[in-house]
Amino acid sequence: xxxxxxxxxxxxxxxxxxxxxxxxxxxxxxxxxxxxxxxxxxxxxxxxxxxxxxxxxxxxxxxxxxxxxxxxxxxxxxxxxxxxxxxxxxxxxxxxxxxxxxxxxxxxxxxxxxxxxxxxxxxxxxxxxxxxxxxxxxxxxxxxxxxxxxxxxxxxxxxxxxxxxxxxxxxxxxxxxxx
Numbered sequence: 001x002x003x004x005x006x007x008x009x010x011x012x013x014x015x016x017x018x019x020x021x022x023x024x025x026x027x028x029x030x031x032x033x034x035x036x037x038x039x040x041x042x043x044x045x046x047x048x049x050x051x052x053x054x055x056x057x058x059x060x061x062x063x064x065x066x067x068x069x070x071x072x073x074x075x076x077x078x079x080x081x082x083x084x085x086x087x088x089x090x091x092x093x094x095x096x097x098x099x100x101x102x103x104x105x106x107x108x109x110x111x112x113x114x115x116x117x118x119x120x121x122x123x124x125x126x127x128x129x130x131x132x133x134x135x136x137x138x139x140x141x142x143x144x145x146x147x148x149x150x151x152x153x154x155x156x157x158x159x160x161x162x163x164x165x166x167x168x169x170x171x172x173x174x175x176x177x178x179x
Contacts, residue, residue, distance in 0.1 A: 098129045
């Protein structure tokens with residue numbers, strides 16, 4: 001099997017899975033999982049239903065040399081799990097800051113995958129950030145627990161537009177500083 005090399009994005013290893021750059025062959029699993037209404041409804045940017053070609057376009061963006069957002073697949077194949085158990089990303093912001101985002105396939109909810117992925121990416125700090133921000137919908141307490149368990153501090157309330165919901169949704173905002 002041929003894997004496309006991305007020279008400027010590291011693989012982050014954990015005991016049970018690797019966070020690795022996206023590849024073209026991920027499109028089917030990403031589309032299947034991101035196309036699940038339960039996943040889309042907990043993100044700001046995934047529409048539901050998922051339009052044809054959106055996943056492939058996202059992979060093209062994710063592998064471009066001039067991207068502002070790095071995506072990693074939560075790849076559990078080394079222990080016999082799916083090659084895409086979810087995605088996690090870091091978006092570059094100004095002043096040496098980034099925003100983390102993630103979703104996990106419903107089959108892996110409540111298994112610790114999200115916490116392990118966030119913890120591993122924060123520990124690796126591949127963009128060498130001084131600060132990482134995150135926000136979660138207030139009706140997604142499990143995602144808020146992931147952040148607080150990974151050392152993020154609550155900053156305050158806000159709101160974000162959720163494409164799949166077609167409305168603005170209240171959020172909690174968090175931050176993780178690096179000394």
